[in-house]
Amino acid sequence: MHVTDSFYLGARHYPERLAFAGEGGNFTYDAARLLANRIAHAARAKGLGIGNRFAVLSPNCGPAMIVQIGCLRAGMAWCNLNLRNTLEGNVDILSRGRVDALFYHSSVSEQIPHFKAGVQSLAHAVCLDAEDANGPSLAQWCDGQPDSNPDWEIPADAFGLQGATGGTTGQPKLTQSDNHWLFMSNLGWAVCLHPKAPPVNLAVAPITHAGGMIAMAQWAMGGTSVMMAQVDLEAILKTIQERRVTTMFLPPTVIYMLLAHPKLKDYDTSSLEYLISAAAPLAPEKIVEAIGSLGPVICQAFGQTEAGFPLTFMSTAETAEAVADPAKRHRLLSCGRQTPVVEAMEVMDEEGRILGPDEVGEIVLRAPSIMKEYLDDPQATAEIKKFGWLHTGDIGYRDRDGYWYITDRKRDMIVSGGFNIFPFEIESVLMAHPAVQDCAVVGVPDEKWGEAVKAVVLLTPGREASAQELAELCREKLGGMKTPKSIDFWEDLPRSPVGKVLKREIRKAFWEGRGRSVG
Template sequence: MQLSDYFDAAASRYPNREAFVDGDGTIRINFAEAQKLVYAVAHALRTDDSLGLGAHIAIYSPNDYRISLLQIAINRASMVWVSIHTRNAVETNIAVLDYADCDLVFFHSSYEAFVPAMKTGLPRTKTFICLDRASEHGANFAEWISSHQNVTLPESEVDEDRLAVLQPTGGTTGPSKGALLTNRAVEMSLISVFSALDMDHETRVLAVAPLTHAACFVTLAAAVRGGATVVLPSFDAYNVLDTIARERITHLFLPPTIVYALLSSPALDHTDTSSLRCIAVGAAPIAPEKLKEAVRRIGPVIYEVYGQSECLFPVVAKQPADYLLESGEFDEDALRSAGRAVPFARVEIMGDDGALVGPGVRGEIVVRSAMVMAGYYKKPEDSSAVSARGWHHTTDIGIRDARGFITIVDRMKDMIVSGGFNIFPAEVEAAINAHPAVLECAVIGVPDGKWGEAVKAIVQLKPGQEISEAHLIDLCKQALGSVKAPKSVEFWTDLPRSAVGKILKREIRARFWEGQWRSV
């Protein structure tokens, strides 16, 4: 089956159960109402002469209860959802959508100021639709679907190998790579999510992390199980805690940074969190001491999940029973790990020679699963490289112990994961190197208690030149957005280089990670 089939099955079983709730509780829709909206959107898409089967549809919005319904409707219409990150600079998103050959963009009014630039930069994209109100820059969503209410939408033939999602992954040079995810991959990810996280029709998810990325699979998994989702537009610790208590939330998916923010909130100790069954931490490793604190203060409800855009998630998962002993003490080795391979994935460690290695040997984490992507969009060479020898190559370095626990200890590629977001240093380096006072720079991730990794720039200035740290950080914020901008800048007289003049970034990075138990 495909995503929309699972949703239809849930709507048939639980038509009157609550499905989606707007953050403040003013909008509450049940499964029958949600299905009606899905059908209207799918019918509007299918009857649009400018769109065909397989059209690429993007959603440019902060968290909104309609996002999951749009994703289901796009699937119901046999079209492809294109993920874009709202915290990217608009120029970045134009490049992403141009590369993805986007046909239509749903946008929220909070981003409508960027739509004129998108229209100029995306001549292929003919249709823009504003989700939440009338806009001079696009059709009003409510009016757009008004003539498609109570329609009969013919069943499309299910093709499990048809593309369902185009998930941009970022890139160090040129346009982003886009992971092509089929109906089969999405289906298996949903099954893996609700299996690993113990979801059922009583589940109530609080959506805080961006639904433009991994968090959407948790929301969708809840929907196909007949559970409900409460959607908050942005993170505020007090609001999150208040919503957990008021809405009797059972499940959250959070990056470590939000977990840390909740732990630092004075309101936590005065909030009723007894409804919680699972806080799934993903997008980056959680610090072991923070995990322990969360268990002590919230309870044994902390899970950890690991995956990638290219192989979805979870392919590796850690549940409380994995790291809590019967005595109540922590199993330190299990605690530091990402978990064990889920039943729906084979996860191994591969040596440099391409052979799989045994317990205790360091190597690249490789995956086989129906969750793995079909390839990168329009990039056959990259697709072949990442699937060499019949395995998906994560480029993460790990060690598996005799019990099957996999600990991620390093990263082969240059990517920085800060607060759950992927940042590619070449982009930041290009912005800094463009300044006339800069000779060259190296951008790395350094240990950070809040972000996991913080972006740091090591800069070598030209002789006789001066520039402030604040100026370079502000330059990057303007060019790339605040997420990608360095949190700190150091000025070195000389950067370490190889015999051929290449900056030895691993040597720079090692100075900041010395004494850490891991290197990511």
């Protein structure tokens, strides 16, 4: 099967129900199907199909998602591209990725000449939403094409996804995955989410990344995805109330801001069934606060561009149970249990030995959605697939009940005085303070210890805390070795286009001119 089969199933069962609404206009399933068909036929007529790559550069909107359906239906591979990347970064991804077709929103029209000049493979640049001087409109590109359902066979093992990794440590790698990646992710979410009625998904996070996976998972159920072009906290609350939103995916940082919003209680959020978090762990105290404010709607998942999403899932019921039962409160640190779309998931030491429950090591896995390789990087491919497993780069463990805990990223480990210190443990303690909205812990140069622990803190608006107060909290919970030697307060934290805190940028401020970023 192919990922678009679930959309066509939804169109067959719910032709008059809205598939997409909000930014970009309203499209019923039938209207979206007909447009996707014309896009697919246009792509094939222009010689684009299996083996070719397309990308979409747009804020969240209905036409952007419909283009994804049409191009995928033509057999093309989707290259995810983020609107919030730099122009140079996106030129690099398109160029290294040898992308054939770019579908863009008129708001970025001025960038198109740069893409045409810098990306030799780019044969088509199509404007999604308007007549534009830098490329034909989508309507023009599809003009004269039939709207009948394509019946081309698209093999499951054909090239289906070219994923740009998060890039939190530098230039993003480009994964090469077959159609299993998208299909299994779609299936995984369909298994994990059980809406009481046809879902209404508020697409706030970029549909070019994990937000798109959540939207795709609604199709077979006849769900509506309400598109929001940018994060607007009050607009989110208003839309939940007016559209009776049931499902929403947000990175932790936006959830924290939403919980701190002064008008949160002014809106009716009772329709919400699932508030999904991923990309980084949610602080346990914020989960408790969220359930108190929004009800038992919090769930978490773990996924990777290299391997699929969701690989693990912590349901709303499990999360609420952990909040209510002190004996299970530790599970609030978990990203859940292995989902059915993963063949095997284990913990491995540096020598390739599989470890048992409660033993800490690198999380490794096997799944049908695992990428084939990194584009043009056999060394990195061999490294991530050593010992016959996909190495996630995440340090963690599995408890005896099957719950997975990610204790940190392997690359973020601090080595101070010969001891390994994992920032997430310290960040979790800091996040328990009511004045802390977000934080990051990094290693900074220290003549005696090599690296010293530093915390960079973003305070909740209207709240105050001193460095001494936060240090004492850490000392009480963690002891002296893990207590930050210094705490700085910043007005904002640098983030990737998908909301992850960029620790490399924080470290850079303290390691500048040293020629390396470890002690």
